[in-house]
Amino acid sequence: MNKILWFFLYVPILxxxxxxxxxxxSGDRSGTEDHNRSFIQLGEFTLQKVxxxxxxxxxxxxxxxxxxxxxxxxxxxxxxxxxxxxPVKRVAAYGAFNVSVLKALGVxxxxxxGTTYPTEKWHIPEVRNGMKSGKIAxxxxxxxxxxxxxxxxxxxxxxxxxxxxxxxLNDLDIPCVITSSTTAMxxxxxxxxxxxxxxxxxxxxxxxxxxxxxxxxxxxxxxxxHNAGPPLKVMWGDIYEKRVLVEPGNAWVAELxxxxxxDYLFDDVFGTSCIEINVERFLYSGKEADILFTYRTPEQGAxxxxxxxxxxxxLSGIRPLNDxxxxxxxxxxxxxxxxxxxxxxxxxxxxxxxxxxxxxxxYFMELPETNPETRRRx
Amino acid sequence: MAVLDTMPIFxxxxxxxxxxxxxxxxxxxxxxxxxxxxxxxxxxxILFAPLNDVGLIAWINTYGRCNLKSTAWLLAxxxxxxxxxxxxxxCTTDRVARLIRHxxxxxxxxxxxxxxxxxxxxxxxxxxxxxxxxxxxxRVLDSRTLVPGSSLRLPGTEARIQFQSFSPDYYKGSxxxxxxxxxxxxxxxxxxxxxxxxxxxxxxxxKPVIFKNYGIFLKDFAPKKxxxxxxxxxxxxxxxxxxxxxxxxxxxxxxxxxGIALYLTDWMAPKNGKRRPDE
Numbered sequence: 001m002n003k004i005l006w007f008f009l010y011v012p013i014l015x016x017x018x019x020x021x022x023x024x025x026s027g028d029r030s031g032t033e034d035h036n037r038s039f040i041q042l043g044e045f046t047l048q049k050v051x052x053x054x055x056x057x058x059x060x061x062x063x064x065x066x067x068x069x070x071x072x073x074x075x076x077x078x079x080x081x082x083x084x085x086x087p088v089k090r091v092a093a094y095g096a097f098n099v100s101v102l103k104a105l106g107v108x109x110x111x112x113x114g115t116t117y118p119t120e121k122w123h124i125p126e127v128r129n130g131m132k133s134g135k136i137a138x139x140x141x142x143x144x145x146x147x148x149x150x151x152x153x154x155x156x157x158x159x160x161x162x163x164x165x166x167x168x169l170n171d172l173d174i175p176c177v178i179t180s181s182t183t184a185m186x187x188x189x190x191x192x193x194x195x196x197x198x199x200x201x202x203x204x205x206x207x208x209x210x211x212x213x214x215x216x217x218x219x220x221x222x223x224x225x226h227n228a229g230p231p232l233k234v235m236w237g238d239i240y241e242k243r244v245l246v247e248p249g250n251a252w253v254a255e256l257x258x259x260x261x262x263d264y265l266f267d268d269v270f271g272t273s274c275i276e277i278n279v280e281r282f283l284y285s286g287k288e289a290d291i292l293f294t295y296r297t298p299e300q301g302a303x304x305x306x307x308x309x310x311x312x313x314x315l316s317g318i319r320p321l322n323d324x325x326x327x328x329x330x331x332x333x334x335x336x337x338x339x340x341x342x343x344x345x346x347x348x349x350x351x352x353x354x355x356x357x358x359x360x361x362x363y364f365m366e367l368p369e370t371n372p373e374t375r376r377r378x
Numbered sequence: 379m380a381v382l383d384t385m386p387i388f389x390x391x392x393x394x395x396x397x398x399x400x401x402x403x404x405x406x407x408x409x410x411x412x413x414x415x416x417x418x419x420x421x422x423x424i425l426f427a428p429l430n431d432v433g434l435i436a437w438i439n440t441y442g443r444c445n446l447k448s449t450a451w452l453l454a455x456x457x458x459x460x461x462x463x464x465x466x467x468x469c470t471t472d473r474v475a476r477l478i479r480h481x482x483x484x485x486x487x488x489x490x491x492x493x494x495x496x497x498x499x500x501x502x503x504x505x506x507x508x509x510x511x512x513x514x515x516x517r518v519l520d521s522r523t524l525v526p527g528s529s530l531r532l533p534g535t536e537a538r539i540q541f542q543s544f545s546p547d548y549y550k551g552s553x554x555x556x557x558x559x560x561x562x563x564x565x566x567x568x569x570x571x572x573x574x575x576x577x578x579x580x581x582x583x584x585k586p587v588i589f590k591n592y593g594i595f596l597k598d599f600a601p602k603k604x605x606x607x608x609x610x611x612x613x614x615x616x617x618x619x620x621x622x623x624x625x626x627x628x629x630x631x632x633x634x635x636x637g638i639a640l641y642l643t644d645w646m647a648p649k650n651g652k653r654r655p656d657e
Binding site for chain 2: 037039041043044046048058061062063064143162163164166167168181182183242250270277278
């Protein structure tokens with residue numbers, strides 16, 4: 001009887017430690033090979049291999065989509081606009097990120113049929129050439145898509161961040177995938193995002209190679225910077241006319257900066273990429289920051305610290321504009337996901353130039369105190 | 379109860395399950411587990427949010443199993459709550475059986491008052507069972523997006539939901555300048571069409587619309603601020619659920635209210651300065 005008493009009274013007590021031990025053994029298996037797993041989670045995106053002929057994905061809007069090979073019979077219980085036949089042959093893509101993921105997968109030239117940037121805004125030669133030859137159509141800007149044009153190019157799939165086009169695409173019977181999420185991508189998700197889109201194109205091997213390359217670069221950077229000395233204080237964002245936007249503490253850039261033994265000053269901010277904060281919070285961090293990464297490219301006015309201060313006089317008081325450094329992304333930075341390993345290395349080189357002597361910046365530029373023209377006139 | 383009397387082992391287990399010791403141990407473990415849950419939930423909402431859409435079993439098989447470090451507390455919570463429900467059921471049933479056995483001792487109204495706490499206990503079990511069946515058996519249409527003028531059909535019916543307009547309330551105060559012109563109450567006007575029958579409804583956070591036994595919930599919306607910004611196109615994202623658990627937890631809440639009303643009536647009734655003979 002005592003054993004029964006013990007069982008009913010104390011099993012619950014034992015339950016928690018056992019579960020905690022189990023956790024220790026399983027945990028986050030992000031380092032293990034994804035292709036052996038039936039369920040992969042990449043931030044808010046998921047991929048579940050239900051059977052060899054059926055993969056279910058959950059996109060950034062939380063929509064369940066079903067991927068089925070072109071020659072397999074259509075499953076009966078799936079809406080036509082949630083069913084995607086693979087490999088996808090024709091893609092319309094919003095923005096630069098989606099297009100550069102296609103490039104990372106090696107399917108850009110063969111699949112891209114429409115984009116939302118005009119030819120002159122592209123820095124990817126395949127897209128420029130495709131648009132010039134008429135193979136890739138300009139579908140209108142992000143917020144005013146020409147749906148007739150979109151329908152004419154007959155995409156099998158639209159990659160977008162804009163959820164408001166879903167009802168219209170449903171009417172046109174074109175499936176779409178929302179590639180942005182309500183919380184910013186962490187570093188792990190950013191590095192592995194290519195694995196989310198890979199099954200759409202049967203390019204799992206390319207995705208694995210890409211991830212391995214970026215992962216190797218990150219490991220090397222970590223080793224190189226692990227004795228870096230006193231941490232630098234970094235902020236990433238900008239003040240615009242009506243709002244202040246920054247990268248939150250859960251974003252991949254913040255995680256990278258913290259991983260490289262520096263201090264990201266918006267660690268307490270949580271949410272979506274390019275999140276809005278109040279100006280006082282920005283200026284508070286600005287007092288102690290060593291480095292500012294602005295969102296503005298030189299084309300958008302970030303040509304020098306003076307120019308930046310002229311655009312936003314309120315910025316002129318922050319430390320990076322006076323005693324620190326300011327870096328602006330070059331126009332092709334946002335279109336270079338396929339070179340994520342180089343971008344990670346470049347950010348490391350900016351934070352720790354002593355470890356990367358003679359490194360020539362390719363994706364960012366350090367803003368001079370004043371514009372070259374101004375200096376010459378003086 | 380007679381079965382328990384004839385089989386001593388069952389009688390013993392029944393007594394132990396009804397014991398206050400088990401209740402105390404479970405309460406302490408629940409408190410510890412929920413504290414652990416607070417830590418695990420922090421900045422990890424993306425793991426738990428899909429629970430509403432995919433259902434408990436599918437969630438355990440996917441998110442739960444792959445992230446045990448962060449989800450073990452929830453699995454433990456389910457086990458602890460199940461044990462807690464069993465403990466409550468056995469304990470309450472034990473007392474109710476005893477009351478019914480000695481029912482002739484009490485006047486009818488007195489017996490009813492004495493049953494009030496037990497009614498609340500049964501109601502609690504019913505509420506928890508309702509939530510469990512809600513997470514296990516609910517049919518969910520995940521994230522459906524509508525823009526003004528667009529509509530969607532409820533599955534298995536001819537009924538449609540049309541999104542007519544979005545008229546949110548904006549923050550206009552001066553105490554929180556960071557929230558100036560932000561939406562503080564999103565209000566989507568819907569037209570619910572069932573054949574010739576049309577009905578208007580207003581949907582907001584914490585104000586779902588019930589239509590043809592489906593619950594329509596507002597999941598997200600845009601724009602979040604007057605003037606828009608990057609997401610300036612008006613849209614609402616809906617989650618639509620057909621939930622068999624609703625009936626159970628509504629019934630549970632009703633019973634709990636009835637129980638507490640009886641209990642308070644008894645408590646507040648004049649006692650003439652004397653203890654009642656049955657106490």
